[in-house]
Amino acid sequence: MMKNFGFGMMRLPLSGKNGADASIDQAQTNQMADLFLRSGFTYVDTAYGYHAGKSEHAVRKAFSERYGRDSFVLADKMPVWQVKRYEDYERIFAEQLEKCGVGYFDYYLLHCLDTKNYADSVKYGGFEFLREIKAKGLAKHIGFSYHDKAGLLGDILTKHDEVEFVQLQINYADWEDEKIQSRKCCQVANFYRKGIIAMEPVKGGALANVPEGVKTAFTRLHPDKGAAYWALRFAASVPGVFMVLSGMSSYKQMEDNTYDMQRFSPLTEEERAIVKAAAGIVTKTLAVPCTACGYCAGECPKNIAIAKVFELYNEKEYFGKGPSFDNDYKDMCAKGGKPSDCIGCRACEARCPQHIEISQRMKDAAKKLDIRR
Ligand code: SF4
Ligand code: SF4
Incomplete structure (x- = not known):
């Protein structure tokens, strides 16, 4: 049986001096892949757009060129927002096989379905395409990733x-967030008896670095474990979840997570109560629920590094200024726009799976951050 922990290739270590998204540290990624497989895990998750299109190449270099095809289970996703006719599915899919260096995908998904992307997928034949590649043996299992309310999920699965x-x-x-509706979506998936893959278990890293009160409660029970341990175990304990993905960014994270997930056990009642209290604290203190997925990158006419702005904003709200805060902020502004440059065009908002009112939150960030320039 496939182990329940997957390597998300969307936040890989970077080698570029400026941390450019596409400059993946391949040597470290290969070491992470080696440890991942050596630890008995197999599921690898990529997508067309991750790392500005370079994640699939990284899969090829780390896995396809170094291991037999049966050694790993590969998932890839169709960027449905780039599809304007049926042939686009075929063209992009062929490109993905080539970039990943494989002849088939084990899991293939329509990427990021929400109201608009679902309507487009119906319009251009996305589900027909899924059925076609499955019938041809080019995808063993077909599904979709989802970012909308539970009601629509039920409609789609019906x-x-x-x-x-x-x-x-x-x-x-x-879990109880009214926009994300994690719990309700899981209930719907279970009702329709669909397997669940959990993404963003650590909420883009936000749950690896939690407020002091949460940290204290966590370490009281498991003094030698970090906060990510709790986050991964929470997601893996949800009924119906057969896979938990983590977008790991360093060999150390891979070491910690493979060690913990090899010894996975579901949360106990006592641990559940601690996590529930933690959720209350975290949701109150997290200023902007950005997961740093990067889907909005490249949309901004003012070249604002949106995810970085929210990372710094959250950091300031959470913990106050850290030692590298001023330099990070100056560095960000030197490379692109600053929060107060936002013109409120909302081009970014259409791409945000978290449904963040980015243009509004930019104004808040400008008030809190731009003052230091
Ligand atoms: S709303 Fe602001 S942050 Fe978003 S794309 Fe427009 S200018 Fe950029
Ligand atoms: S603002 Fe939204 S789309 Fe942009 S990185 Fe954050 S979560 Fe992703």
């Missing part, structure tokens, strides 16, 4: 019985 699994955002901070 109409598309061919879907075998869904990928949902599951973490303890979003």
Whole structure:
């Protein structure tokens, strides 16, 4: 049986001096891949757009060129927002096979379905395409990743019985969130008996670095474990979840997570109560629920590094200024726009799976951050 922990290739270590998204540290990624497989895990998750299109190449270099195809289980995703006709599915899919250096995908998903992306997928034949690649043996399992309310998820699953699994955002901070609806979406998936892949268990890293009160409660029970340990175990304990993905950024994270997930046990009642209290604290203190997924990158006419702005904003709200704060902020402004440059065009908002009102939150960030320039 496949182990329940997957290597998300969307936040790989970077080698570029300026941390450019596309400059993946391949040597470290290969070491991470080696440890991942050596630890008995197999599931590798990529997508067309991750790392500005370079993640699939990194998969090829780390896995396809170094291991037999049966040694790893590969998932890839169709960027449905780039599809304007059926042939686009075929063209992009062929490119993905080539970039990953494989002849088939084990899991293949329509990426990021929400109201608009679902409507477009229906319009251009996305579900027909899934059925076609499955029938041809080019994808063993077909499904979609999802970022919208539970009601729509139910509608989609009612109409598309061919879907075998869904990928949902599951973490303890979003469990009861009214926009994300983690718990309700899981209930819907279970009702339709679809397997669940959990994404963003650590909420883009936010749950690895928690407020002091949460840290104290966590370490009281497990003094030698970090906060990510709790976040991963929460997601993996949800009924119906057969895979938890983590977008790891260093060999150390891979070491910690493979060690913990090899010894996985579901949360106990006592641990559940601690996590529930933690969710209350975290959701109150997290200023902007950005997961740093980067989907909005490249949309901004003012070249604002949106995810970085929110990372710094959250850091300041959470912990106050750290030692590198001023330099990080200056560095960000030197490379692109600053929060007060936002013109409120909302081009970014259409791409945000977290449904963040980015233009509004930019104004808040400008008030809190731009003052120091
Ligand atoms: S709303 Fe602001 S941050 Fe978003 S794309 Fe427009 S200018 Fe950039
Ligand atoms: S603002 Fe939204 S789209 Fe942009 S990085 Fe954050 S979560 Fe992703």
